[in-house]
Amino acid sequence: MSKEIGTRKEDFSKWYNELVLKADLAEHSAVRGCMVIKPHGYAIWEKMQAALDKMFKDTGHVNAYFPLFIPKSFFSKEASHVDGFAKECAVVTHYRLKTAPDGSIVVDPDAKLEEELIVRPTSETIIWNTYRGWIQSYRDLPLLINQWANVVRWEMRTRLFLRTAEFLWQEGHTAHATAEEAVEETRKMLDVYADFVENFMAVPVVKGVKTVNERFAGALDTYCIEAMLQDGKALQAGTSHFLGQNFAKAFDVKFTSKEGKLDYVWATSWGVSTRLMGALVMSHSDDNGLVLPPKLAPIQVVIVPIYKGEEGLNKIREVVLPLKKKLENFGISVKFDDRDTQRPGWKFAEYEMKGVPVRIAVGERDLANGTVEIARRDTLSKETVSIEGIETKIVQLLSDIQDNLYQIALKRKTELTTRVETWDEFVKVLETKGGFVAAHWDGTSETEQKIKEMTKATIRCIPLNNVQEEGKCILTGARSKERVLFAIAY
RNA sequence: CGGGGUGUAGCGUAGCCCGGUAUCGCGCCACAUUUGGGAUGUGGAGGUCGUCAGUUCGAAUCUGGCCACCCCGACCA
Numbered sequence: 376m377s378k379e380i381g382t383r384k385e386d387f388s389k390w391y392n393e394l395v396l397k398a399d400l401a402e403h404s405a406v407r408g409c410m411v412i413k414p415h416g417y418a419i420w421e422k423m424q425a426a427l428d429k430m431f432k433d434t435g436h437v438n439a440y441f442p443l444f445i446p447k448s449f450f451s452k453e454a455s456h457v458d459g460f461a462k463e464c465a466v467v468t469h470y471r472l473k474t475a476p477d478g479s480i481v482v483d484p485d486a487k488l489e490e491e492l493i494v495r496p497t498s499e500t501i502i503w504n505t506y507r508g509w510i511q512s513y514r515d516l517p518l519l520i521n522q523w524a525n526v527v528r529w530e531m532r533t534r535l536f537l538r539t540a541e542f543l544w545q546e547g548h549t550a551h552a553t554a555e556e557a558v559e560e561t562r563k564m565l566d567v568y569a570d571f572v573e574n575f576m577a578v579p580v581v582k583g584v585k586t587v588n589e590r591f592a593g594a595l596d597t598y599c600i601e602a603m604l605q606d607g608k609a610l611q612a613g614t615s616h617f618l619g620q621n622f623a624k625a626f627d628v629k630f631t632s633k634e635g636k637l638d639y640v641w642a643t644s645w646g647v648s649t650r651l652m653g654a655l656v657m658s659h660s661d662d663n664g665l666v667l668p669p670k671l672a673p674i675q676v677v678i679v680p681i682y683k684g685e686e687g688l689n690k691i692r693e694v695v696l697p698l699k700k701k702l703e704n705f706g707i708s709v710k711f712d713d714r715d716t717q718r719p720g721w722k723f724a725e726y727e728m729k730g731v732p733v734r735i736a737v738g739e740r741d742l743a744n745g746t747v748e749i750a751r752r753d754t755l756s757k758e759t760v761s762i763e764g765i766e767t768k769i770v771q772l773l774s775d776i777q778d779n780l781y782q783i784a785l786k787r788k789t790e791l792t793t794r795v796e797t798w799d800e801f802v803k804v805l806e807t808k809g810g811f812v813a814a815h816w817d818g819t820s821e822t823e824q825k826i827k828e829m830t831k832a833t834i835r836c837i838p839l840n841n842v843q844e845e846g847k848c849i850l851t852g853a854r855s856k857e858r859v860l861f862a863i864a865y
Numbered sequence: 866c867g868g869g870g871u872g873u874a875g876c877g878u879a880g881c882c883c884g885g886u887a888u889c890g891c892g893c894c895a896c897a898u899u900u901g902g903g904a905u906g907u908g909g910a911g912g913u914c915g916u917c918a919g920u921u922c923g924a925a926u927c928u929g930g931c932c933a934c935c936c937c938g939a940c941c942a
Contacts, residue, residue: 379903388935388936389935389936392935403933403934405933407932407933456942459942460942462940462941463940463941496942497942528941528942530940530941531866531939531940531941532866532938532939532940532941538941585942589942590942591942592942593942594942597942611942614942616942644942646942679901681900681901682900683899683900684900687900715900717903718899718900718902718903718904719900719901719902719903720900720901720902720903720904721902721903721904722902722903723901723902723903724902724903725903727902736901738900738901739901740901741901748901
């Protein structure tokens with residue numbers, strides 16, 4: 376059948392690509408490295424956005440919007456920032472096209488911009504340039520702003536959702552009077568991300584801080600949440616940066632403190648992107664298609680009628696429509712698929728591929744017995760139950776599925792976290808098992824770099840609240856006081 | 866960006882080596898019978914063979930450029 380996808384065991388990467396396409400999440404576009412997010416994929420993103428946006432607002436943030444274009448000169452103001460992004464910027468040089476003598480459309484050479492514009496790869500520079508005019512006094516602080524936007528990073532090698540040239544995200548940019556307050560904000564938003572990813576996406580994460588090598592360009596500290604996917608690779612699911620006074624200095628954003636002292640403000644920035652869609656797929660889905668946690672499923676329950684003739688369908692409608700209403704009163708999103716153009720078996724397979732958590736089938740047999748058949752997507756199990764009081768059962772079932780997905784992912788993360796003491800063990804675990812490897816490291820960038828070159832593994836993070844213990848670096852044998860998490864990452 | 870591979874109907878493919886206007890399956894349309902796990906039959910529609918150029922009487926097939934995707938590498942807040 377054309378709707379089948381490869382298996383994870385056979386070729387994880389191929390399975391992922393086929394799944395994204397066949398579950399109708401996204402497809403490749405005519406533009407290199409850019410994807411079209413299809414309605415089903417976009418509906419999931421909208422659910423993510425809605426949940427995150429509420430969490431941001433509940434923690435005191437407001438939304439705003441800044442320009443897509445950034446004057447080139449802005450990038451030269453923060454040295455490490457430009458270093459980090461220069462290699463992957465799309466640049467606008469002209470503002471007009473014209474018809475050439477041969478009839479083709481060409482860029483009008485007379486329409487060259489005085490100063491080139493950069494399509495934002497991230498908005499720190501344009502936002503901090505704007506903040507200069509907004510902040511004068513400690514009374515203007517803290518400034519807690521988020522933006523939902525698209526950004527462009529000209530990546531050499533792209534993958535649907537995980538790394539695309541253009542992607543959708545949110546970026547929070549806050550300004551504070553003290554370093555302590557900015558650090559607190561950085562940590563708070565990391566907690567918000569972890570809360571979201573674990574409770575909505577059902578993906579357990581490790582909260583940690585990045586090493587100097589992996590730090591955001593222009594940050595003093597980069598905090599992150601790292602997820603472990605089914606294939607034993609790690610994925611950075613969100614980052615929160617403590618930017619110190621770097622951007623305030625670069626864009627001259629000063630404020631007068633309560634004590635009358637003039638000082639630069641302290642900054643944070645934090646973001647998650649459509650990459651989370653990739654994490655969602657790679658965490659829960661199986662060889663039959665997408666598996667969605669109920670909290671993010673655009674359709675939580677689908678009802679499929681099984682009937683003969685228009686009259687048969689009408690009889691089922693009499694039972695199903697009130698049931699649909701009841702479920703909706705519990706806040707459940709329900710689709711009654713009464714299309715006569717597809718057969719029940721086709722619909723079963725289709726909704727399985729698209730990851731609808733619960734399916735209810737109602738046929739004449741059920742009408743006679745006062746029952747329905749309930750199937751859950753996560754376990755693929757089915758049972759026939761009385762329609763009486765089914766609403767509360769479904770509410771419970773959705774909650775069970777959400778929990779079950781999290782527990783499975785948590786078990787995997789635990790099983791795929793290995794403590795090693797020696798280099799040989801380290802290499803062996805990476806080669807045979809994958810996952811997170813907790814090992815001692817001497818704390819130097821040189822060692823980190825060497826390990827990356829030798830094994831492809833990077834330090835995903837130094838976990839927060841890490842146990843302090845004496846040990847020896849797996850590569851150099853130098854003293855170490857804590858373990859860090861290594862992994863092969865996306 | 867370097868190495869390798871692929872591109873033929875909406876999807877998956879045969880044909881390419883050895884040049885003669887394209888095969889099969891799924892899907893699509895019509896009708897009938899069907900409907901508790903991707904129905905069956907009959908009939909039908911759908912193709913500038915990725916694209917541009919070259920060789921040739923003639924190109925899906927040979928040659929070159931370009932584009933896109935996949936795999937490996939480099940890069941990746």
